[in-house]
Amino acid sequence: MDFETTVKLRLYRTIAETTRVPDAAELARALDASTDRVKEAFRTLSGRRLLVLEPGTASRIRMAPPFSAVETPFLVRVGEKAYYANCVWDALGVSAALHRDARVLASDGHTGEPLDLEVRGGKPVARPCAIHFAVPAARWWDDIIHT
Amino acid sequence: MLLFRSEETIDRWCEAQGVARRPTVSLEQLWRLAVTWYENRLTPESRRPAPDEMVGIFSAIGLTGPFWDPKSDQWS
Numbered sequence: 001m002d003f004e005t006t007v008k009l010r011l012y013r014t015i016a017e018t019t020r021v022p023d024a025a026e027l028a029r030a031l032d033a034s035t036d037r038v039k040e041a042f043r044t045l046s047g048r049r050l051l052v053l054e055p056g057t058a059s060r061i062r063m064a065p066p067f068s069a070v071e072t073p074f075l076v077r078v079g080e081k082a083y084y085a086n087c088v089w090d091a092l093g094v095s096a097a098l099h100r101d102a103r104v105l106a107s108d109g110h111t112g113e114p115l116d117l118e119v120r121g122g123k124p125v126a127r128p129c130a131i132h133f134a135v136p137a138a139r140w141w142d143d144i145i146h147t
Numbered sequence: 148m149l150l151f152r153s154e155e156t157i158d159r160w161c162e163a164q165g166v167a168r169r170p171t172v173s174l175e176q177l178w179r180l181a182v183t184w185y186e187n188r189l190t191p192e193s194r195r196p197a198p199d200e201m202v203g204i205f206s207a208i209g210l211t212g213p214f215w216d217p218k219s220d221q222w223s
Binding site for chain 2: 001009012013048066092094095097098099106107108109110111113117119126127128129130131132135136137140
């Protein structure tokens, strides 16, 4: 297994276990590698659109999709743990990635009223709602944080 | 993308934001996308679908046309 894959696996498994997105220094210690080498792996994974780095640094991750390193309007409860997701797609993605049922604490994008979603028995519980894609697929990565 | 209670609140949001109304997907469609994108994310083999694969994934759940084509130049 190449080093980028090792970093990716440790990164995602750390998030799954702790709900936190580790930085390069923390992963370097866990992997007994140099921080510079982990930062280079972060850059490679970012180039493959598997990570989004914080602007101006390769030390910290903003998004490890479907997980977010910062608080967002999409909090996903899985058992006793809670994760932030980048968007409603990723909120369901947390459940899919962890292969666990989940409750998404979200809200209506216009009114702000609570609009929770639930995945139970491996599928979403039906409820009235709609998801609006404001940005076409060809432009998603122009500004992925906005998308 | 944003979550709304109904198509009507999407219309109100677009009007308030001054943005164009664009396609919507159902909860069931979004779940299929979430599973396709992320079910292997914690495995060594995980990767993001390539643009041509994305077109097929979207088409399989009824999302077709240039809006769902990551290589479309209609939006440049």
